[in-house]
Amino acid sequence: MAALNYNHLRYFWAVAHEGNLTRTAEKLHVSQSALSIQIRKLEGQLGHPLFERTGKQLVLTEAGRIALEHADAIFSAGGELLSMLGNRPGTRRQILRVGALATLSRNFQMAFLRPLLKRDDVELVLRSGTTTELLHALESHRLDVVLINMPPLRDAGTPWISHPIAEQPVSLIGAAAHAGSGRGLEELLTSEPLVLPTLESSIRIGFDAVIDRLGLRVRIAAEVEDMAMMRLLAREGIGLAVVPPIVVRDELAAGTLVELAQLPELSETFFAVTLSRRFPNPLARELIASFSPTPHDDAG
Structure with a gap:
């Protein structure tokens, strides 16, 4: 195979960051046709299309995203060489793009990412x-993995791969003043106001089923989408929060909140969703394969 033509790569790199062929040609003082030819030559050498056109915008393909990561590393290393004038070898930093549901537990996200947090070769x-x-x-290759708590629907047009990576029990969590009352689950549910997730939440769906099976009527103080807000409302004594203990791990450890009872057969499952790709990010595979919440994370 012929050596990589770095002029072709630099033209591709410029277009990828600009996202527009005409503007890039003007900045580089070359014709648009000449720029297109250089990119087509690079695509021919690599054996994959690097761009697809969406309206007037050029969008990177999956192969294009991978090529851009390598181009970023190559030209960054070249800049370092010019500034340092030395021979110290550099290490290519790997990039992992992670998306998480805005309402997902931050403690859980940290537990998932922890193996990579202190690695010098990872951004x-x-x-x-x-x-x-x-x-x-994820579908447009701007993310490598997505963390959510309900698996997305899958069909032939959306080949998601949903990896169940953790299951957390769900409990009644309240302010420290509720500790030691000796009340059982059913009495707590019927005598105390509750802070619940919204109707779209998997926890809420399961909670409503539990209440229906027990034949109970409950009083709702608040319905909240954000887990962090549920934690704050529980700390203020607004009501008992229905959440996984991992969400309030620090408050449980400090004693500002207490776990009063576990809800039977109710749990929250966390999924790492990837896309079926020809070139999967190895860091995403590594995290998914190795992830197991520690007992400290599970217990809150």
Whole structure:
């Protein structure tokens, strides 16, 4: 195989960051046709298309995203060489782009990412958003893995791979003043106001089923989408929060919140969602394969 033509790579690199062929040609003082030819030559050598056109915008393909990561590393190393004028070898930093549901437990996210947090050869890019936003970014190769708590629907057009990576029990969590009352689960549920997740939450779906099976009527103080806000409301004594203990791990350790009872047969499952790719990010595979929450993480 012929050696890589770095002029072709630099033209591709410039277009990839600009996202527009015409503007890039103007900045580089070359014709648009000449720029297109250089990129087509690089695609021919690599054997994969690097861009697809969406309207007037050029969007990277999966192969294009991988080529851009390597180009970033190559030209960054060249800049370091010019500035240092030395021979010290550099190490290429690997990049992992992780998206997480905005309402997902931060403690759980940290537990998932912890194996990579102190690695000098890894750069993490973290994003949050709705499930729809995150899956769209995953499909367009702007994310490598998405953390959510409900698996997305899969069909022939959306080949998601949902890896169940952890299951957390769900409990009634309250302010420290509730400790030692001796009340059982059913009495707590019927006598105390509750802070619940919203109706779309997998926890709420399961909780409503539990209440129906027990034949109980409950009083709802608040319905909250964000787990962090549920924690704050529980600390203020607004009501008992229905959450996995990992969400309030620090407050349980400090004694500001207490776990009063576990809800039977109710848990939250966390999923790492990837896309079926020809070139999967090895860091995502590594995390998913090795992840197991420690007892400290599970216990809260």
